Amino acid sequence: MSAAPTSIPSLRPGPERPNSAGHSPERTCVACRRKRVQSEFVRVTRAPEGWQVRGGSRTGRGAYVCADSPECWAEKRLRRAFRSEAGAVSAQLHSLKTPTDQS
Ligand SMILES: [Zn+2]
Numbered sequence: 001m002s003a004a005p006t007s008i009p010s011l012r013p014g015p016e017r018p019n020s021a022g023h024s025p026e027r028t029c030v031a032c033r034r035k036r037v038q039s040e041f042v043r044v045t046r047a048p049e050g051w052q053v054r055g056g057s058r059t060g061r062g063a064y065v066c067a068d069s070p071e072c073w074a075e076k077r078l079r080r081a082f083r084s085e086a087g088a089v090s091a092q093l094h095s096l097k098t099p100t101d102q103s
Pocket of ligand 1: 029030031032033034065066069072
């Protein structure tokens with residue numbers, strides 16, 4: 001009883017799932033419509049008092065704006081998403097990113 005060891009290549013029939021390994025959620029910037037990974041956005045949350053940049057609650061409606069693109073923080077580009085509050089969101093984004101010791 002000497003069976004020759006048959007080397008079976010590990011071929012498993014299965015569903016083809018390309019890119020299933022590096023799963024990263026993508027979001028779309030409300031200003032420029034670019035798709036990027038979530039970590040590259042600033043999240044703006046709809047709070048009862050208005051849109052809040054980096055607000056406490058992660059529930060409810062949220063919008064995403066590029067964290068590194070000042071052109072996406074312009075009021076006129078935010079107006080499509082935030083309407084009358086676009087100016088307030090723009091100001092919050094700028095205060096979040098602008099260094100205070102600017103001379
Ligand atoms: Zn953008």
